[in-house]
Amino acid sequence: GESVGLHLPTLSVQEGDNSIINCAYSNSASDYFIWYKQESGKGPQFIIDIRSNMDKRQGQRVTVLLNKTVKHLSLQIAATQPGDSAVYFCAENSGYALNFGKGTSLLVTP
Amino acid sequence: GAVVSQHPSRVICKSGTSVKIECRSLDFQATTMFWYRQFPKQSLMLMATSNEGSKATYEQGVEKDKFLINHASLTLSTLTVTSAHPEDSSFYICSARYWDTEAFFGQGTRLTVV
Numbered sequence: 697g698e699s700v701g702l703h704l705p706t707l708s709v710q711e712g713d714n715s716i717i718n719c720a721y722s723n724s725a726s727d728y729f730i731w732y733k734q735e736s737g738k739g740p741q742f743i744i745d746i747r748s749n750m751d752k753r754q755g756q757r758v759t760v761l762l763n764k765t766v767k768h769l770s771l772q773i774a775a776t777q778p779g780d781s782a783v784y785f786c787a788e789n790s791g792y793a794l795n796f797g798k799g800t801s802l803l804v805t806p
Numbered sequence: 807g808a809v810v811s812q813h814p815s816r817v818i819c820k821s822g823t824s825v826k827i828e829c830r831s832l833d834f835q836a837t838t839m840f841w842y843r844q845f846p847k848q849s850l851m852l853m854a855t856s857n858e859g860s861k862a863t864y865e866q867g868v869e870k871d872k873f874l875i876n877h878a879s880l881t882l883s884t885l886t887v888t889s890a891h892p893e894d895s896s897f898y899i900c901s902a903r904y905w906d907t908e909a910f911f912g913q914g915t916r917l918t919v920v
Binding site for chain 1: 810812838847852901908913914
């Protein structure tokens, strides 16, 4: 799995702007990826997923891009809102378990 | 989506005592349940995977005698932290899934050992 840092990287964006959160994964055999949102003191909440046979998937205000060549995943949030402030994790499917990335703290300012 | 209920949401216990955390899948059968631990400002670290009716598989570095996991039914898994110490204070999160379908997470349990 990935190493865990002492501090989460933070992305600060203005309300209404688009946000892009990036994630690198390590296992080239992973075939399923998920983005989760975690608010303080709560469990992770599913946002969007993508399988390895796709390179892009869109949801409501969110888009996930997968680049298998460089093992990179990104989450794009359109028209970011204050309620989007949270920590975002990517996760890769490893067998039946999910392995989580380090996470990025998204702070939306008015 | 499906609901996974975790109880208690917060618990404070004395050093040396044991604490049990429950994880229930309310509207689906969880063939596999996972337990994660999360320290402040860090990611979720997988502790163990349990399949209903089988012994749990622990990740490297996780003491199976300290973190007892029971998955006796398709809707309930428990994690017991035995002889808890202050360094066990953490946020514990369970996850449940039916085979390889979407995994659903509980709301987490904040354990504080004093």
